[in-house]
Amino acid sequence: MRVQAKICGLTTFETLDTAVRHGASHVGFVFFPPSPRNLGFDQARALATRAPAHVQKIGVFVDPDDAMLDAALAAGLDAVQLHKVTPDRAAAIRRRVPVWVALAVKTAADLRAAAGFQAAADRILYDAKTPEGAALPGGMGLRFDWTLLQGHRPPLPWALSGGLDPDNVAEAIRVTGAPQVDVSSGVESAPGVKDVAKIAAFLQAVARC
Numbered sequence: 001m002r003v004q005a006k007i008c009g010l011t012t013f014e015t016l017d018t019a020v021r022h023g024a025s026h027v028g029f030v031f032f033p034p035s036p037r038n039l040g041f042d043q044a045r046a047l048a049t050r051a052p053a054h055v056q057k058i059g060v061f062v063d064p065d066d067a068m069l070d071a072a073l074a075a076g077l078d079a080v081q082l083h084k085v086t087p088d089r090a091a092a093i094r095r096r097v098p099v100w101v102a103l104a105v106k107t108a109a110d111l112r113a114a115a116g117f118q119a120a121a122d123r124i125l126y127d128a129k130t131p132e133g134a135a136l137p138g139g140m141g142l143r144f145d146w147t148l149l150q151g152h153r154p155p156l157p158w159a160l161s162g163g164l165d166p167d168n169v170a171e172a173i174r175v176t177g178a179p180q181v182d183v184s185s186g187v188e189s190a191p192g193v194k195d196v197a198k199i200a201a202f203l204q205a206v207a208r209c
């Protein structure tokens with residue numbers, strides 16, 4: 001089956017169009033002010049409106065409050081990706097919109113937390129754990145030991161992220177069997193600046209898998 005790919009942290013029409021043209025199944029918009037990829041709600045609405053219906057629009061949040069969610073959902077999101085969220089909060093948000101839970105992984109023990117989200121999420125995103133005190137819980141180009149996922153039985157549909165790029169994504173898919181991959185900084189020329197050539201190369205590498 002074709003591996004799906006999400007290009008995350010898009011902020012411009014040009015990079016959105018590139019992702020769509022090269023076959024992204026999902027595009028991600030970040031709503032987290034400390035991030036270099038943070039979007040205003042109007043900007044997000046313009047991008048979401050431009051993306052075709054077959055491309056899912058995912059909002060990325062870090063433990064958002066209801067006011068933040070209300071404003072972002074009005075931009076036209078298909079699902080939300082939640083970082084640093086509890087199962088109870090994820091379940092409450094899921095009553096409004098499909099939920100992806102980003103699970104921060106460094107060791108095999110971190111994978112066990114996925115089970116707690118079985119009734120609270122639609123998808124688990126296995127992402128690399130960023131260092132204690134880091135400004136961002138994701139989007140830092142860090143990867144975890146992909147072999148940890150070998151033999152792990154995800155309780156939900158799942159995706160792999162953290163430190164993926166055009167050069168390593170095929171190997172990541174081979175090692176983990178990921179049905180879906182997610183990238184942000186690996187297709188940038190600088191933090192928050194997406195690179196159309198890298199987006200195209202990433203999606204071409206995924207399409208060859």
Ligand SMILES: O=C(O)c1ccccc1N[C@@H]1O[C@H](COP(=O)(O)O)[C@@H](O)[C@H]1O
Nearest residue numbers: 008035138139140141162163183184185
């Ligand atoms: O990209 C961000 O700035 C960001 C901010 C807050 C939470 C998550 C964020 N990004 C997500 O992190 C992963 C991995 O990113 P990378 O490819 O390692 O740079 C990805 O899911 C992004 O959506």
